Amino acid sequence: MTAISDLITRLVVGQSARIGALEVFPLFHPSDPSGNSTDLSTPYLLLADALSSGAARVEEVSEGGSVPTLRLLNASDLPVLGFDGEELLGAKQNRILTVSFLAPPQAAIMIPVACVEQGRWRFTSRDFVSSRDMLFAKARAAKAASVRASYRAGSCPDADQGRIWSAIDDKLNRLRVSSETLAMAEVFENRASRVEEYAAAVRPQEGQVGAVFALNGRIFGLDVFERPAVSAALLPRLVRSYALDALEIEELGEAQAPKACGYGVDKLGDFLNAIVAAHVTARPAIGWGEDLRFDGRDIEGGALIHGQKPLHISAFAASEVV
Numbered sequence: 001m002t003a004i005s006d007l008i009t010r011l012v013v014g015q016s017a018r019i020g021a022l023e024v025f026p027l028f029h030p031s032d033p034s035g036n037s038t039d040l041s042t043p044y045l046l047l048a049d050a051l052s053s054g055a056a057r058v059e060e061v062s063e064g065g066s067v068p069t070l071r072l073l074n075a076s077d078l079p080v081l082g083f084d085g086e087e088l089l090g091a092k093q094n095r096i097l098t099v100s101f102l103a104p105p106q107a108a109i110m111i112p113v114a115c116v117e118q119g120r121w122r123f124t125s126r127d128f129v130s131s132r133d134m135l136f137a138k139a140r141a142a143k144a145a146s147v148r149a150s151y152r153a154g155s156c157p158d159a160d161q162g163r164i165w166s167a168i169d170d171k172l173n174r175l176r177v178s179s180e181t182l183a184m185a186e187v188f189e190n191r192a193s194r195v196e197e198y199a200a201a202v203r204p205q206e207g208q209v210g211a212v213f214a215l216n217g218r219i220f221g222l223d224v225f226e227r228p229a230v231s232a233a234l235l236p237r238l239v240r241s242y243a244l245d246a247l248e249i250e251e252l253g254e255a256q257a258p259k260a261c262g263y264g265v266d267k268l269g270d271f272l273n274a275i276v277a278a279h280v281t282a283r284p285a286i287g288w289g290e291d292l293r294f295d296g297r298d299i300e301g302g303a304l305i306h307g308q309k310p311l312h313i314s315a316f317a318a319s320e321v322v
Helices: 002-008 047-053 137-152 161-174 184-190 192-201 228-252 265-277
Strands: 017-019 022-028 056-060 069-074 080-082 086-090 095-097 101-103 107-115 128-134 208-215 218-225 280-284 290-294 299-306 309-317
Touching (some): 107 161, 137 161, 137 309, 184 192, 192 228, 280 299
Antiparallel strands (some): 017 022, 056 069
């Protein structure tokens, strides 16, 4: 836990940006306010960049495929960093990553995933491509809880597939989106113009290493990265993921707002302190490093640690997990 608490306790909270029901508080690391030494030309590639450049491929594990598992082939001399909730499009059905991982260079590894397109099981491509979107925040928080439960049961970091399908079906119904394959991607496509308005309203700032996200005045979650350049690359995806939940509140009214418990935006410091105080359990991560899981009493989520450094911390107020 020292690696997490050392980072969280040094974070500085900046001026928030607000659009609709979403408020985003930027987080900065005071030891490197300029971000000058933190560009993406460093020790790892981001999964989206590796896939677009051909440095890595993600494919089905076999011709028959396996819903909860894909194969990542890293042909690069650098490790590849993937993030929990990241969406992959193509092959037999669209998937999201269930945990963050650091794939070793010049290696093939199996990665845990979950389906976000229930009605398709046929090839549309041999390899996956990276999506601009992530699993929307409410489902991502629920996924984190199910991954923790799977770990506690002595299993792999599996997500509750039925719970994810139910969350996507609920989102389709609430936002009145029709999809033959019940695909999350079609929700984003249907609300693309509004989602992009959210993304445009929240721009990465110099030196920013993450953000705290609030829905309708309640703290919902946090994502923190090792360096500003990674935060800048992921922030638009994160904002879009929260935008879908914010749009529910915007379109359906206060009844769809997060329940009135947990942390208000005036208690942001308490939320950060709860992360520092939370008990965690460490396990070997997929690929390199350690996967840390919060205990779920006050904070849900986890962190990927490598070389004593948190590459990615994702945390959610447990009171907001449904």
